[in-house]
Amino acid sequence: MCSRKIEEIRLPQDRNRAQGLRNGALWLLSAVGFIAFSIFGLSLASRFFGGEIPALDPRLFELSSLAWIGLFLLIYFLADGLRLYYVLLSLGAQVRFREVFPLVFVNILFSNVTPLATGGGFAQVWYLQRRGVAVGTSAAATLIRTILAMLVIFTAAPLFQLLRPSRAGAGLVDMVIQSLSAFIALYLIGFLIVLLRPQWLGSVIDGLVGLLARVRLLNLRRRVRWGRAIRREVTEFSEGFGRFRRGPLRYSLGSAVFTVIFLLTLFAFPALLMSLLGYEVDWIRVIGTLSIVTFLMYFAPTPGGAGFSELAFAALMSGQIDSPHLLLVILAWRFLTIYLGMALGLVVSIFALRQPKAAT
Structure with a gap:
């Protein structure tokens, strides 16, 4: 009898251990895929747009260059942390900035080892939960932060096309922007619906699930479970965004301002590198x-x-950067904005795993 109870205790532990091993293997496989696809993208960029394996240019290591790069990195990481911090404050979360700032690197790591950046949000919710933030609040905060960033990104391209005078050699960029403008407009409309009328989206998704049930692609039990999950998620997001809108104006404005600063710094990194390499940069x-x-x-x-990302950068920037510098700028851009943050995120995540979960 005693041995049977011991086996019953060990069985869940064994399942948890096996699940952990499977998850670890998936993360490792995804990380290997990230490295492999990065190398593949660079090789294709080199083949189609010129350039060889870049030699490190000493101009990038001059004291003034390192000072500019360091300043940009400081603004980039701080603004990334502050935009989430102010969203959390607007939702009433009792957090300190030093608790939120490591999430910058956790998010960079997990977002870049999962397809479509799906892992970043889950990792942030997990991290915040361990620091006493409710799951609903942290999920709403990370989603609102993402939507604010995407609204800026999806607005910037059409404005760039509208306000910037046409220049020679910009045909590829103009063609891409024009072809994407309608798609971007539809996404903006969708985001506004999610932000202002999330119940509409929930009704549409619930209707699609009902249609799948009617054509017998879903059984009744799964139909009910999915319907409850959809209503729960829509309600939680609606309440979270309602708290964001009703929160102190300084917090909402702070999140918007630091979102713009973060993205401007991210977009300006290649221009900084080109300037340090002696280009006259627009x-x-x-x-x-x-x-x-x-x-x-x-x-x-x-x-x-x-x-x-490497291919898109090479295709759209090849007219602005000479072939000998193209791969160098791509590698430096990816290192500063992604690879460095991923390395720091790995260290931060290891330490976060060792810390005990805070009481909620």
Whole structure:
């Protein structure tokens, strides 16, 4: 009898251990995929747009260059942390910035080792929960932060096309922006519906689930379970965004301002690198072009958009960067905005796993 009870205790432990091993293997496989797709994208960029394996340019390591790069990195990481911090404050979460700031690197790591950046939100909710933030509040905060960023990105491309005078050699960028403008407009409308009338979206999804049940693609039990989950998620998001809108104006404005600062810094990194390499840079043009690259990365099926991001950058920036520097700028851009953050995120995540869960 005693041995049977011991076996019953050990069985869940064994299942949890097996599940952990499977999850670890999936994360490792995804990380390997990220590296492989990145190398593949660079090789294709080199083949189609010129350029060889780049040699490190000493101009990027001059004291003044390192100071500018360090300043941009500081603004980039701080603004990323502050935009989530102010969203959390607007939702009434009792957190300190030093508790939120490590999420910058956790998000960069997990977003870039999962297809379509799906892992970043789950990792942030998990991290915040361990620091005493309710799951509903943290999920609403991460979703609102993402939507604010996507609204800026999806608005920047059409504005860039509308306000920037046409220039020679910009035909590819103009063609991409024009072809995506209608698609971007539809996404903006969808985001506004999610923000202002989330119940409409819930009704549409619930109707689609009902249709699947009527054509016998879903059984009744799953239909009921999915319907309850949809209503619960829509209600939680609606309540969360309602709290965000009703919260102190300084917090809402703070999240919007730091979202813009974060994205402007992200888009301006290639312009900074080009300037340090001696180019006469049209900063507005580079920032507008990078908004298109970032937009395309949202829909790349590979982990972190690896491969697609390098190709999109090379295709849209090849007219602005000479072939000998193209791969160097791509690698430096990805290192500063992604690879460095992923390395820091790995260290932060290891320490976060060791910390005990806070009482809620």
